[in-house]
Amino acid sequence: xxxxxxxxxxxxxxxxxxxxxxxxxxxxxxxxxxxxxxxxxxxxxxxxxxxxxxxxxxxxxxxxxxxxxxxxxxxxxxxxxxxxxxxxxxxxxxxxxx
Amino acid sequence: xxxxxxxxxxxxxxxxxxxxxxxxxxxxxxxxxxxxxxxxxxxxxxxxxxxxxxxxxxxxxxxxxxxxxxxxxxxxxxxxxxxxxxxxxxxxxxxxxxxxxxxxxxxxxxxxxxxxxxxxxxxxxxxxxxxxxxxxxxxxxxxxxxxxxxxxxxxxxxxxxxxxxxxxxxxxxxxxxxxxxxxxxxxxxxxxxxxxxxxxxxxxxxxxxxxxxxxxxxxxxxxxxxxxxxxxxxxxxxxxxxxxxxxxxxxxxxxxxx
Numbered sequence: 525x526x527x528x529x530x531x532x533x534x535x536x537x538x539x540x541x542x543x544x545x546x547x548x549x550x551x552x553x554x555x556x557x558x559x560x561x562x563x564x565x566x567x568x569x570x571x572x573x574x575x576x577x578x579x580x581x582x583x584x585x586x587x588x589x590x591x592x593x594x595x596x597x598x599x600x601x602x603x604x605x606x607x608x609x610x611x612x613x614x615x616x617x618x619x620x621x622x
Numbered sequence: 623x624x625x626x627x628x629x630x631x632x633x634x635x636x637x638x639x640x641x642x643x644x645x646x647x648x649x650x651x652x653x654x655x656x657x658x659x660x661x662x663x664x665x666x667x668x669x670x671x672x673x674x675x676x677x678x679x680x681x682x683x684x685x686x687x688x689x690x691x692x693x694x695x696x697x698x699x700x701x702x703x704x705x706x707x708x709x710x711x712x713x714x715x716x717x718x719x720x721x722x723x724x725x726x727x728x729x730x731x732x733x734x735x736x737x738x739x740x741x742x743x744x745x746x747x748x749x750x751x752x753x754x755x756x757x758x759x760x761x762x763x764x765x766x767x768x769x770x771x772x773x774x775x776x777x778x779x780x781x782x783x784x785x786x787x788x789x790x791x792x793x794x795x796x797x798x799x800x801x802x803x804x805x806x807x808x809x810x811x812x813x814x815x816x817x818x819x820x821x822x823x824x825x826x827x828x829x830x831x832x833x834x835x836x837x838x839x840x841x842x843x844x845x846x847x848x849x850x851x852x853x854x855x856x857x858x859x860x861x862x863x864x865x866x867x868x869x870x871x872x873x874x875x876x877x878x879x880x
Contacts, residue, residue, distance in 0.1 A: 536878065537776055540769035603661045603768060606775075609874055610668040613867045616860030620681035620794070621853075622749050 534574055536602065538563065542571055543599040546581065546591035553588055662768040669771040670764055676778065677757040679861060684751050686793030689800075692744045696804045699740020703733050703807070726818065726828050734811040741804040748797070780872035791858035798854045802847040810839040 538561070545560045546552065552560070558568040572589060575581040580595030707729065720728060763770045813835040821830040 535776070537769055537773040540772050544767065544769055600661065602772075603659070603665050605878065606665040606772070607661065607668060609871055610665070610672055610775075613672060613871060614860075614863065615671050615675045616857065616864060618675065618678035618681070618857060618861065620678060620685060620752070620857075622685070622745055622752065622797075 534571065538567075538571055539575070540599065540602060542568070542575065543580065543591060543595055546589060547596065547599070551584065551588040551590050557589055665768055666764060666771050669775060670761075673760045673764070673774065674758075675864065677755075679864075680755050680757070681752050682791065682794050682861065684755060685748065685797050686791075688748050688751050689793035689797045692748050692797060693800045695744040695747060696737075696740050696800055699737050699743075700804070700807060702740070703736040706736060707733055723822060723828050727815070730811055730815045730818075734808065734815065737804055737807045737811070741801070741808065744804075745801075775875060778872075780868060791861060794858060795851065795854050798850050799847070802843055802850065805846060806839055806843045809842055810835060813838050 541561045541563075542557065545557060549556075549560075554568060554572070555565065558565045561568065563571070572581060572583070575595065576583065578594075578598075580592055580598055582590050582592055584590055760774050763774055817831050817835055818828040822828050
C-alpha cells in the first residue's frame with residue numbers, strides 16, 4: 525500500500541485514523557485534523573481529496589471537514605471486514621514445550 | 623425524557639464503553655484514553671489473538687534454530703559418560719580397590735549425573751533462548767485503538783512469519799526425539815541403579831534381574847515418546863494449517879480497499 529498516492533491505493537491505517545478522528549469531532553479544520561491524526565498537512569490534503577471523491581467526507585462552506593454517513597459506514601464496514609477475516613482464522617494453542 | 627431509538631442506544635452505548643481494559647488471553651491491554659465502539663473492541667481482540675499466535679510461532683523458530691546446539695550438548699554429555707565409563711573408571715584403577723558391588727554402585731551413581739547434567743543444561747539453554755524472544759511488543763501499539771490495529775496488520779512481515787512457523791516444525795519434532803534419547807540413557811541408568819539397590823538389599827546381590835532395566839526403559843521411553851511426539855506433530859499440523867490461513871488472509875489484506 526503506497527501511502528503517498530491515496531488516489532490509487534490508500535493506506536487503510538491512515539484512512540481509518542482520519543475517519544476515527546472525525547468521528548470524535550463532528551467538524552474540524554484541516555490543521556487540527558492534521559495534528560490529531562499526526563499527518564503532515566500535505567499528506568492530509570491528499571487523503572482528504574481521495575475521501576471527498578469517495579464521498580466519505582465533505583468540506584463545508586467554512587472549510588471544515590465533516591464526516592458523511594457513507595464515511596462512517598465505510599469505517600464500520602472496515603471494522604466488520606477485519607472481524608470477519610481475522611475471526612475466520614483458527615488460532616491453535618501453541619505451548620512450544622521444551 | 624424521550625425514549626432512545628435502537629440506533630441511538632447503540633451509538634450512546636458504544637461511546638460509553640471507554641475500553642480501559644481488554645483481556646486477551648490473560649494479558650492486560652490497557653486502552654489509553656481511546657473510546658472504541660463494541661465492534662472495534664472485537665476487532666482489536668481478534669488482532670491481539672493473531673499477534674499472540676504469531677509470537678508463539680517465534681518459539682518454534684527458536685527451537686529449530688538451536689536444535690543442533692541442544693543435540694550437541696546432549697550428545698557431548700553421552701560421549702563424556704561413555705569415556706568416563708571406559709577410560710576413567712575401568713582402566714585407571716581408581717575403583718579397583720572396591721568390591722564388584724561397590725564398584726557397580728559407585729560407577730552408576732557417577733555416570734548417571736553426566737547425561738542428567740547434559741540434558742538439563744541443554745533444556746535450560748533452549749529455554750533461555752526462548753525466554754529471550756521479545757514478545758508482546760505490539761501491545762502498546764494495539765492499545766491506541768482500531769487504526770493502530772490496522773497499522774500492526776499492515777506491518778506484519780507475513781512471509782517471514784509464515785516461513786518461520788513452517789520450518790520450525792521439523793526442529794521441534796527432532797528436539798523431542800533427541801530429548802527422548804537422552805531420557806532413555808537417564809532412565810536406563812536410574813532403573814539399573816534402583817533395581818540393583820533393591821536386589822542388593824533383599825538378596826545381597828546385584829545383576830539378579832538381568833536386562834529388565836533395559837526392557838523397562840524401552841517401555842517407558844516408548845510411552846513417553848508416543849505421547850510427546852504425537853503432541854508435537856499435532857502442534858506442527860496446527861501451525862501448517864494456520865500457515866495456509868495466514869497466507870490467504872495476507873493476500874486478502876493486501877487487496878483490501880474501501
